[in-house]
Amino acid sequence: MNYIMLQDTFYIAALIGLSIPLGIYIYKVMNGQKVFLTHALAPIEKKIYKLMGTTIDEEMNATQYARSALLFNTVGFVFLFFLLVLQGIMPFNPEGMKGTSWHLAFNTAASFISNTNWQAYAGESTLSYLVQFSGLTVQNFVSAATGIAVLFALIRGFVLKQKKTLGSFWVDLTRATLYILIPLSFIVALLLVSQGVVQTFSPYKEVTTLEGGATQIIPLGPAASQIAIKQLGTNGGGFFGMNSAFPLENPTSLSNLIQALSILLIPAALCVSFGKAVKDSRQGRVIYITMMIFFIAALTIATLSEQYTAPIFDGVTFSGSMEGKEVIHGVGASALWATVTTAASNGSVNAMHDSLTPLAGMVTMFLMQLGEIVFGGVGSGLYGMLAFVLLTVFISGLMVGRTPEYLGKKVEPFDMKMVCLIVLAPPLLTLLGTAAAVVMPDSTSWITNSGAHGFSEILYAFSSMGNNNGSAFGGFYANTAFTNIAGGIIMLLVRFIPMTATIFLAGNMAQKKNVAAGEGTLSTSNMLFVGLLIGVILIIGALSFLPALALGPIADFYGTR
Amino acid sequence: MKNNNLLKSAIICFGIMTFLCGIIYTAAITGISQLFFSKQANGSAIIITLKDGTQKEYGSGLIAQDFKLPEYLIGRPAGTSNLSPSSQEQQTLIQERIDWWHSFDPDNTADIPMDLVTASGSGIDPNITPEAAEYQIERIAQTRNMTEDEIRHIIEDYTSKRFLGFIGEPAVNVLKVNLALDGLL
Numbered sequence: 001m002n003y004i005m006l007q008d009t010f011y012i013a014a015l016i017g018l019s020i021p022l023g024i025y026i027y028k029v030m031n032g033q034k035v036f037l038t039h040a041l042a043p044i045e046k047k048i049y050k051l052m053g054t055t056i057d058e059e060m061n062a063t064q065y066a067r068s069a070l071l072f073n074t075v076g077f078v079f080l081f082f083l084l085v086l087q088g089i090m091p092f093n094p095e096g097m098k099g100t101s102w103h104l105a106f107n108t109a110a111s112f113i114s115n116t117n118w119q120a121y122a123g124e125s126t127l128s129y130l131v132q133f134s135g136l137t138v139q140n141f142v143s144a145a146t147g148i149a150v151l152f153a154l155i156r157g158f159v160l161k162q163k164k165t166l167g168s169f170w171v172d173l174t175r176a177t178l179y180i181l182i183p184l185s186f187i188v189a190l191l192l193v194s195q196g197v198v199q200t201f202s203p204y205k206e207v208t209t210l211e212g213g214a215t216q217i218i219p220l221g222p223a224a225s226q227i228a229i230k231q232l233g234t235n236g237g238g239f240f241g242m243n244s245a246f247p248l249e250n251p252t253s254l255s256n257l258i259q260a261l262s263i264l265l266i267p268a269a270l271c272v273s274f275g276k277a278v279k280d281s282r283q284g285r286v287i288y289i290t291m292m293i294f295f296i297a298a299l300t301i302a303t304l305s306e307q308y309t310a311p312i313f314d315g316v317t318f319s320g321s322m323e324g325k326e327v328i329h330g331v332g333a334s335a336l337w338a339t340v341t342t343a344a345s346n347g348s349v350n351a352m353h354d355s356l357t358p359l360a361g362m363v364t365m366f367l368m369q370l371g372e373i374v375f376g377g378v379g380s381g382l383y384g385m386l387a388f389v390l391l392t393v394f395i396s397g398l399m400v401g402r403t404p405e406y407l408g409k410k411v412e413p414f415d416m417k418m419v420c421l422i423v424l425a426p427p428l429l430t431l432l433g434t435a436a437a438v439v440m441p442d443s444t445s446w447i448t449n450s451g452a453h454g455f456s457e458i459l460y461a462f463s464s465m466g467n468n469n470g471s472a473f474g475g476f477y478a479n480t481a482f483t484n485i486a487g488g489i490i491m492l493l494v495r496f497i498p499m500t501a502t503i504f505l506a507g508n509m510a511q512k513k514n515v516a517a518g519e520g521t522l523s524t525s526n527m528l529f530v531g532l533l534i535g536v537i538l539i540i541g542a543l544s545f546l547p548a549l550a551l552g553p554i555a556d557f558y559g560t561r
Numbered sequence: 562m563k564n565n566n567l568l569k570s571a572i573i574c575f576g577i578m579t580f581l582c583g584i585i586y587t588a589a590i591t592g593i594s595q596l597f598f599s600k601q602a603n604g605s606a607i608i609i610t611l612k613d614g615t616q617k618e619y620g621s622g623l624i625a626q627d628f629k630l631p632e633y634l635i636g637r638p639a640g641t642s643n644l645s646p647s648s649q650e651q652q653t654l655i656q657e658r659i660d661w662w663h664s665f666d667p668d669n670t671a672d673i674p675m676d677l678v679t680a681s682g683s684g685i686d687p688n689i690t691p692e693a694a695e696y697q698i699e700r701i702a703q704t705r706n707m708t709e710d711e712i713r714h715i716i717e718d719y720t721s722k723r724f725l726g727f728i729g730e731p732a733v734n735v736l737k738v739n740l741a742l743d744g745l746l
Binding site for chain 1 (some may be wrong): 566567568569570571572573574575577578579581582583584586587589590591593594595598601602603604605606618619620621622623624626627628629630633637641642643644645646647648650651652655656659661663672673674675676678679680681682683684685686687688690692712721723724725727728729732736739740743
């Protein structure tokens with residue numbers, strides 16, 4: 001347990017230490033300032049705008065910005081869908097994978113453009129290398145870049161005064177990809193290869209085993225390049241079916257640390273960028289602290305539950321719950337990862353979440369159900385959190401009878417309508433999806449476990465898709481027409497409704513005048529506000545999900561004592 | 562911008578991104594990896610030169626192989642259960658594995674380490690804990706007519722430590738130990 005505490009403390013310290021300089025760097029990039037890569041990349045950047053027929057100083061209003069973002073994602077969706085269906089007749093397919101079913105292609109395309117990376121398939125037995133690197137890897141990048149772009153549109157909404165435009169989606173997307181995601185992925189990918197993550201276009205390898213001389217297949221592929229951005233972009237979709245539990249995807253303690261840090265790095269750094277951008281670093285710090293409090297609380301519960309609540313067997317050394325975990329990660333690094341991956345909307349796993357102890361399983365589910373705002377997705381986590389901040393400001397304003405203000409902008413009815421869309425779409429779609437799945441006549445044949453834990457498998461699946469996370473209780477059989485279609489629709493709605501609402505919120509905010517903070521203005525940069533914010537998040541999350549959680553993990557916990 | 566132009570921009574932008582992130586980036590990483598980390602990038606194969614000079618591949622150091630003979634170190638149960646650790650099905654499975662160990666090695670009365678009776682996440686965990694290796698030393702030594710210290714020494718050679726002394730868990734690579742026991746590695 002001492003090692004686990006030391007490891008967790010080191011992780012948090014490293015995360016904070018790395019996120020501050022990166023946050024400043026991201027702010028400079030997105031604000032068009034000079035950084036050390038400008039010299040090398042600016043010519044490429046200009047060339048891209050020229051090819052697209054746009055310019056570096058193009059300005060878009062909210063409608064144009066939203067239309068560009070949606071259109072870009074639609075193009076990505078169509079491309080990926082056809083790539084999946086037609087992979088059988090395309091090159092870079094040494095294992096001769098056939099085209100996928102149309103509903104699996106729909107689900108997978110929806111999943112990857114929405115930064116969810118829910119996977120109803122196992123990569124090594126379903127997908128060609130071409131789909132992996134030219135389809136999925138690309139979406140790993142651009143879905144994360146889209147999140148960063150929209151976040152900065154919202155930030156500009158707060159900063160700009162009486163302006164009708166928010167910048168250009170194309171410029172934001174290009175800068176986020178070129179200056180932030182590609183360089184970071186480059187470093188991480190090479191570090192991972194050095195640890196033993198595979199990176200090759202060669203076909204799978206057949207070897208003979210030592211005892212018995214049986215044939216064993218070693219799956220290969222261009223994995224490390226995709227895994228780097230899978231973590232950095234909070235995507236989470238594994239190159240192989242067993243994701244980061246699979247040793248060829250995550251072979252050592254060091255590769256595990258690098259990947260776990262990569263997951264929270266950009267979402268944490270964006271809090272710092274936010275503080276920089278609004279010229280008040282305390283505003284960013286308040287959000288960072290709020291997220292960190294949720295994270296540490298969740299990590300503590302998950303770790304203690306895994307270490308101490310597993311069943312004890314006569315004649316077996318008791319050393320925490322090891323079912324579904326790799327030896328090199330053990331209880332500590334597995335519980336840490338489970339918390340990290342569900343706090344962020346990442347969803348990759350280094351241990352099987354279905355085999356987590358009931359309380360740890362509940363923590364991972366609840367982190368998703370809060371709306372993926374505890375760090376959350378790249379960009380989307382922070383714009384989701386900012387919606388909760390506005391909601392908190394609004395509720396506090398109502399309590400004292402004053403017009404609510406945030407960062408010098410009045411919060412008015414239109415803004416609150418957008419906030420409600422952002423805050424309420426995920427829980428509504430999660431619960432509707434769960435309810436629909438449960439009443440399907442053959443739903444019991446999709447689950448591995450029985451009783452309360454079986455219900456948890458379904459609730460987890462729709463919490464994951466309904467919050468763009470993508471992890472799963474692996475016992476849930478996902479590749480059915482119902483789950484593929486319903487889940488695909490949910491993932492698209494839950495990504496693009498809040499995203500569009502955020503852009504329109506930004507557009508409305510940008511048009512407002514700045515009002516000077518008076519004596520009655522609620523400060524949003526002190527610990528009192530952190531407390532209020534935590535309260536609002538918990539109330540919304542708990543009110544929405546306690547009944548469902550009581551039927552799943554809570555019943556599971558008490559039922560098996 | 563008109564809608565038509567916007568669609569054109571979106572398609573061109575997507576094309577550029579596919580070229581940069583899908584093709585250039587993947588090709589660059591693959592090239593550098595094959596150049597500098599060719600062993601790791603190709604699956605960490607264990608290639609052994611036999612006495613007659615031929616090279617033989619014995620699998621990957623990262624993927625478990627099935628061992629059931631008493632002279633070998635035995636790894637974790639294969640496959641992934643996805644069962645709740647507290648479920649009845651899981652308890653039955655674990656009891657079966659405990660019974661298997663007791664009938665396989667009836668003289669061993671020590672407690673069985675947890676990792677030997679639980680399935681991993683990958684289903685092909687190449688490692689066991691040092692305790693799980695220690696649990697098997699006496700049996701392997703007796704079967705092979707070697708001393709326990711000789712076996713222990715080989716196991717230590719293929720045990721990875723915690724990174725920086727506190728990150729992750731120490732682990733014994735089962736396949737490498739068994740290759741060394743057979744005098745191949």
